[in-house]
Amino acid sequence: MKKLFILFLGISTFVNAQKKDITLEDIWKKGTFRAEYMNSLNSMNGDYYSLLNYANGSSSVDKYSYKTLEKVNTIVDSKDFEDIKYFESYTFNNDETKLILGVDFKPIFRHSFLGTFYTYDIATKSTQLIGKDIQRPTFSPDSKKVAFAKDNNLFVTDFTTNTTYQITKDGKKNEIINGITDWVYEEEFAFVRAFEWSKDSKHIAFLRFDESKVKTFSMDVYGTGKYPTQEVFKYPKAGEDNAIVTLHMFTLSNKNTRKVDVGEYEYIPRINWTKDNHTLSVRTLNRHQNDLKLFFVDSNSLEKTLILNETDKAYVDVTDDLTFLNDNSFIWTSEKDGYNHIYHYNKSGKLINQITKGNWEVTSYYGFDANKKTIYYQSVENGSINRGVYSISLKGKKKKLLSNASGNNRASFSKNRHFFINTFSDANTPPVYTLRNNKGNILKTIKDNANLKELISNYNLSKKEFSTIKINGYDLNMYTIKPSNFDSSKKYPVLMYQYSGPGSQSVSNRWNGSNDYWHQMLAQNGYIIVCVDGRGTGLKGRDFKKLTYMNLVKLETEDQIAVAKEFAKKPYVDADKIGIWGWSFGGHMSTNSLLKGNDVFSAAIAVAPVTTWRFYDTIYTERYMRTPEENPAGYDDNSPINYPELLKGNYMLIHGTGDDNVHAQNAMRMAEALIQANKQFEWGMYPDKNHGIYGGNTRLHLYNKMTNFIYKNLGKKDKKQVHKIKG
Structure with missing residues (x-):
């Protein structure tokens, strides 16, 4: 018996010895273990999505069916343009008849960049330059205009009159920024575009950053030339002055800008228009970030109403989960019961009900299906190292697991919430992409990384x-x-x-x-x-x-x-x-x-x-x-x-x-x-x-x-x- 054990151990060790060893070149040069991923998809109206695809030195925006995962048609191809090699970004207008195409990106900080942007009319296949070295061009909801930032100022291009005009004129590097966040907002509140169109396209709400009193930080850039250059920017370190941030309302009919009073605060981490054309939601935070207020602001009178006030002995997190329903009631996530959960409030800020409950966390909120009155979310209710995708009714009932119970599951839903692409992996399984309906049924496996799994089996892994x-x-x-x-x-x-x-x-x-x-x-x-x-x-x-x-x-x-x-x-x-x-x-x-x-x-x-x-x-x-x-x-x-x-x-x-x-x-x-x-x-x-x-x-x-x-x-x-x- 002892000899058999030794022989088995010897054979086992010999088998391990025959497997390949991982090298640093495998990881950082050859890309040996690189998994296949799906391109980031954009959900379209109906049961469709679009992808930005690259091939043979050009790019195209292609439309696909969720039902079949097959390409329906090519919306636009860079090969059709003489002066554009490939697109780096695209966004649709509301009815998906036009796109904004971005090229020639130049990074500013980790998340912001300048670029050259065009509008593209799908029916006529015509393009129009919006501007060069601009930031965050955004269609108005009626698709007749585009707002964008350039040189720290805000502009609007009106397609009906074929004119461009400035909303602000005081923008100046390292002093005043209009409609785009400063470094610290970009990094810590995780957004760059600080302007929002009203639903009726009549107003633009925007933030103005006065960073003139913020201390400057500089870095030598050694480059390849004889002399280094310097990168100089405003960076507020702990205890120092922040930019003074104010909220403003621009009215397109009279080209008038008014300052909005939202009380005392240090930060305005989010602005979002509600379902009502005239109502803007504004979140403010004190400097300690433990007193968050949600206001509704009337775009005509600028009157503010306090809707919700959350406080904490430590701090309150800012999320992007705020969702307005047709009656202007809203969905909100909060840790107020000790775990991050989903809540439903009426338009006056009165709690209707707590939708999810338990000693576990909601980790992602995926959206609301108004027809089914159903919410989709991700949570760790099957163990804090796992992620599952779930659906639940607006009343907090009929909860259903839509994904694998264990491992890491995340969802990308279609705009109408009929389908989602589930990405699953665990410590032993590379990413598997499956198409599922909103009941969680698997309709098709898209990618399973089987080749990677087979390749990995040849390596000496533990x-x-x-x-x-x-x-x-x-x-x-x-x-x-x-x-x-x-x-x-x-x-x-x-x-x-x-x-x-x-x-x-x-x-x-x-x-x-x-x-x-x-x-x-x-x-x-x-x-x-x-x-x-x-x-x-x-x-x-x-x-x-x-x-x-x-x-x-x-x-x-x-x-x-x-x-x-x-x-x-x-x-x-x-x-x-x-x-x-x-x-x-x-x-x-x-x-x-x-x-x-x-x-x-x-x-x-x-x-x-x-x-x-x-x-x-x-x-x-x-x-x-x-x-x-x-x-x-x-x-x-x-x-x-x-x-x-x-x-x-x-x-x-x-x-x-x-x-x-x-x-x-x-x-x-x-x-x-x-x-x-x-x-x-x-x-x-x-x-x-x-x-x-x-x-x-x-x-x-x-x-x-x-x-x-x-x-x-x-x-x-x-x-x-x-x-x-x-x-």
């Missing part, structure tokens, strides 16, 4: 094992990846990975991202990979998420240190070789963990880390910390630039010099603190690279650098030893 771990009184979600030939009688180094930001999730039952393949590569070289979502992360309710309020990184760091100490006790872990790494918030966490957990961590990598929240922007930082003046200890007690002398292990610090989000200032100040404490460390600065640190061979170089650091400081198993056949 299973991602999900579990929970009891840390500091809480059951925390965790996954581990062990070497495929794991032997509990041996000792292995451990590399921990985390992000840990408020409301985030790293432990999720979904298919691999690029970091997962890198972790698999490390596992095949003898590492155990561990990832734990600590206190403050998401999808476990409001109270769990907001435990870290006023003390970002404190509890999160304590949790990662405690996890490391638990693993250090395991007989198969080399307690002297436990490392941690992370990016952005996770880089702050890995730095803090190495310093404050210097008795358990021996190495850490921090990529693009925040090193003090005093350097980060107002909206994000103050949401969780309030201002430095109000909460100095919260800012300083967990900022690693204040205790560099705690460094004992091996530390690598990496940043892009062109990071407009988490500025390289963070890395420079951390480096200087370590230098003055006479602490040795390794680092890498990537010229002109932004927060993502990519482009050309950049990612390959970065991951080579990190891999070498890990092997040098945590060790690398001898391949012959790892694959040695026993017996």
Whole structure:
């Protein structure tokens, strides 16, 4: 019996040895494990959708049927234009008789860009230039006009008179912005276009940003020339002045602009017209972001009415879930009962009913079918690491699961909600796209990535094992990846990975991202990979998420240190070789963990880390910390630039010099603190690279650098030893 066991073990190990090993070139150069994805589709009127397709150096906007998934016709093709090689964007008017086509995009920040835009009439196949180097052109609901931004001002082109006129004239770089958000709104409130047409096309509501008192941040751009240039922009850091944001109403009939009074506030994070032609909804927030008000504003009188007021001891989240029904009642999502759920209010702001309930979170709201009086949404009610797609009646009854119960499911619904494309994956299954009806029945499998699944089977991959771990009184979600030939009688180094930001999730039952393949590569070289979502992360309710309020990184760091100490006790872990790494918030966490957990961590990598929240922007930082003046200890007690002398292990610090989000200032100040404490460390600065640190061979170089650091400081198993056949 003993001989049979040894023989089986030997054969098993031999089989593992015959499988291919993942290389960094596979991940970052060859794209070996790239899954097939569906292009982002645009739902059209009726049972149709459109796609922007690229082929042979040109592009086309093509129309497809949801019922058959077959192409119905080509709406427009760039080959029909002499001066346009390919389209980079397209948007329809309401009745889908015209499009706005965008070309020649020039990025501004991470989400904003300038471009050249044309209108295209489908029936006549004629085009008209809207403008060059403009932003966010948008059809009026009656399709007779287009509004757009240029040089920080708003314009309207009227097709009936073939004229263009300015709405605003005071726009000026780094001083006044009209109709487009500033840097911090774009990044933290996640929108760029700050103007909205009324339903009757008679008014445009827009935001005006006066950022003249906001302090300027500058970055050297090294480029390829003899002298560097500078990128100069307004960036409000924690505790500093924000732009003064005001709401304005432009009336097209008399070309008159009026300022709208919506009381006292610091931020206007959303404006949306209701179903009523004359009623604009406006959301305001105080600076602490714990007092959100929803107003209705009459476009004629500018009279405001407070409809809803949500407060929280910590903060209130801003979402895009607000949906107005035909009677101007509205659907709203809120954490007020302790979990994010869907609510229905009448047009006066009186609660009609809470639609979803339970100790679980609604994670996406997909929309409302007025004919069926049915809401579609995504939630984690089958476990916080899973996502399911559901339908439920407006009264909160007849709930139905429309997707797989486990894994990660997300839906893209047709405009009339008759169909949706479900994207499913789990830790063992690459993305599978299926067409389903609104009852959840699978009508057709579109893509299943079977080729990728077969290819993956030829590689030396390990299973991602999900579990929970009891840390500091809480059951925390965790996954581990062990070497495929794991032997509990041996000792292995451990590399921990985390992000840990408020409301985030790293432990999720979904298919691999690029970091997962890198972790698999490390596992095949003898590492155990561990990832734990600590206190403050998401999808476990409001109270769990907001435990870290006023003390970002404190509890999160304590949790990662405690996890490391638990693993250090395991007989198969080399307690002297436990490392941690992370990016952005996770880089702050890995730095803090190495310093404050210097008795358990021996190495850490921090990529693009925040090193003090005093350097980060107002909206994000103050949401969780309030201002430095109000909460100095919260800012300083967990900022690693204040205790560099705690460094004992091996530390690598990496940043892009062109990071407009988490500025390289963070890395420079951390480096200087370590230098003055006479602490040795390794680092890498990537010229002109932004927060993502990519482009050309950049990612390959970065991951080579990190891999070498890990092997040098945590060790690398001898391949012959790892694959040695026993017996």
